[in-house]
Amino acid sequence: MTTGPGAAGAAVPNVVMIVSNDVTIDSRVKKEALTVARMGCRVTVVGWATDGATTTAAMGDVTILRVPIPTRIKAARTEQRKRAAVPAAPVVGWRSDQDRTAAALRLKFRRAELATDALRRPRPAAPALAVRKARLKASGLVVRLRTSADRRATAWRAKRDERRGHREWGIRWRRELPEQLDRELALGPVLDALEFDVLHAHDVDMLGVASRAVARARARGREVRFVYDAHEFVAGLSQSGSRTKRVIAAWADHEKEFVAEADRMVTVSPTMADALVERYRLPHRPAVVINTPVVDGSQQAPSLRERAGIGSDVRLVVYAGVLTTARGLHTAIDSLAHLPEDVHLAVVCVPNNSTWFVRQLKAGTERDGIGHRVHFVNPVHPGQVVDYLREADIGCFPGLRFRSHEVTLPNKLFEYLYAGLPLVVSDLTAQAALVRENGVGEVFAVENPADMARAVSAVLDDLDTYRKAVHDPAFRERYSWARQEESLRALYQELLGRELPWAHPEDDAAGSLTEGERVPAPPLG
Missing domain, CATH: 3.40.50.2000 (Glycogen Phosphorylase B;)
Incomplete structure (x- = not known):
């Protein structure tokens, strides 16, 4: 920890929060960061620079650092899956819709040409027309057979992919979630350079990255703390688009591997806190910080x-x-x-x-x-x-x-x-x-x-x-952000083992969620 303002002689905890989005519209992360900053902590939020530029921006007393996360491993894995989905020769059916369409069009042209040639003067020899007609009939049969086989093969592959997508047993996140490897390679060195005292991981996709950063810090002899903020009940995530049962099972495997390494947990509702305790036999019930809004009067909303x-x-x-x-x-x-x-x-x-x-x-x-x-x-x-x-x-x-x-x-x-x-x-x-x-x-x-x-x-x-x-x-007081801040403050005081100062705002707002200008980030370390 670094010395700084606060109680006489007290150290200022260096809190780093990480999240796998660009932070801009993540009000929960922003609110919690501002709240922890008002406890006298130095707070940095590390997010994803979707524009590819490493920048910093100020949000009150909070620094937001955005870091590019190249997705090279995920891109390579996606390409491998695409290649695996294309059947190798000999092909059953057609290699692509383009090939099937071209074959049908060539057949259409040959039929039209044969019909026209029969009307030409001088007319082609009858034997030649008969041979072409027989060959055309054979070609038509081949196209129909290949198209029929293609439909059956496509249906079979769709069922196979559905079975794979819905299989939940034996799924391992390292194989199914290559993006996690990209995140580790991009964010791991950044977290090491920030020399945090508390690492606060938002959502499951930052859990493994945070766990490894904490392990490295402790191996260097530093006393650090680790908070996991569970935004979703991962094992029960909704299925949508590419988020199949298989992908959900991979995320559940990821959470299961690392969740016990967190010193404390935060979550979004009492019901979810109970569900997490039951699923993972947690020694501490997660602190409940309901995602209630703050009032930011700095900008007028449109109608x-x-x-x-x-x-x-x-x-x-x-x-x-x-x-x-x-x-x-x-x-x-x-x-x-x-x-x-x-x-x-x-x-x-x-x-x-x-x-x-x-x-x-x-x-x-x-x-x-x-x-x-x-x-x-x-x-x-x-x-x-x-x-x-x-x-x-x-x-x-x-x-x-x-x-x-x-x-x-x-x-x-x-x-x-x-x-x-x-x-x-x-x-x-x-x-x-x-x-x-x-x-x-x-x-x-x-x-x-x-x-x-x-x-x-x-x-x-x-x-x-x-x-x-x-x-x-x-009712409004019970679900105010000020009430949620009390829960977060109690968790941090227990985590750090001491009373933390508290600069409560005059109104119910945790502070403006508006950021200042983004500027290039100085070198870390």
Whole structure:
């Protein structure tokens, strides 16, 4: 540790937080960093420089260091998998769709040519035409047989890949997650140079990198501490896109290998803390730091209704967050068929409203004739989210039934609540309990559009009652960021074995989440 301000003669703990994104929109990481800085610690957040440049930026008393993470090992592994997916000669069917299409077109040309040649004057000799006709017939048969074989082989490979993707036994993260090797090579030297006293790893993809950095520091004779901040229940992650059961099993294997090496854990809900204790037989229950928002008044949010192109006469349900099938947006969209015409849905799309998934959702709403009632809008800065959402009437989360969804409390719920919005949520364990116990909204059956419409109607018909519950001072205090800071401070004081100073802000904000200008980082070490 380094000497510096604080209690007389006390050392200033050097805390390094690591996360595998570029930090910009990760409000949880930013809030925790600012909170730990107010405990008198020197805090550096290390994130991923997606633009390839090593830079630093200031966020209050926190330094954000962004480091490039080349994905060479992952890229090579991806290429190997692509090659393995292409059958070697002799080929069953076609090597590619392009080859199959070209063969069909050549056949089409030869048929047209033969038909035309039969009409030419002078006409080609009959034996020659007969031979060409026989050869054409044989070629057509070969194309049909190869195409049929290709369909069967493609179906077989799809089933094989599905079996592989859903196999959960015998999966090892070192083989399945080559990106972890890239992260270690890029971040390991950086962490060594920062000479941390506490290394705080956010999410499972930083767990192994942190564990090895701690081991190296202790081998050099340094007394360091290690915190693992579990954002998700890894073994129960939702399946979406490339995140198959096989990939989830690999992440679970990764967590299982390193989780016991953390000195303390932090997680996002009481239900998830209990689940982690049960799964890993932890000696200490993880500290619960619910991802409630802070109020950043430094930037004014744009108007949600203006961006959506609607007026104040529209009753508006909003969803804000990442869009995947597992988030259940199809349920919210389909529920509009059971609701009056003046009820609309605004979807705040993270990372933006031009992704492939958003385009598919838009196309579906147009086919169903409800495109004018579903509005896909871009997100805002993390500090503007609460203000941005205020113009809606209801906040929704129609998530599907995955174990990780069951035990977590998504930050969007508290962004809605701080914006003054009652909730309509699917009946996942943790979020349903929050809504029912506090009377701040309604719960509906997972993937049931009609039941979601019932819940939305119930809230809209009695908005004043639900809003009163949302604004209850005791409820808001219980789920304030100031209350979450108490839990984080208690953990750090226990971890470091001493009382830490506390510079509590005048309001409920943990400080502005706005960063200063990014500048080239000086050499480390």
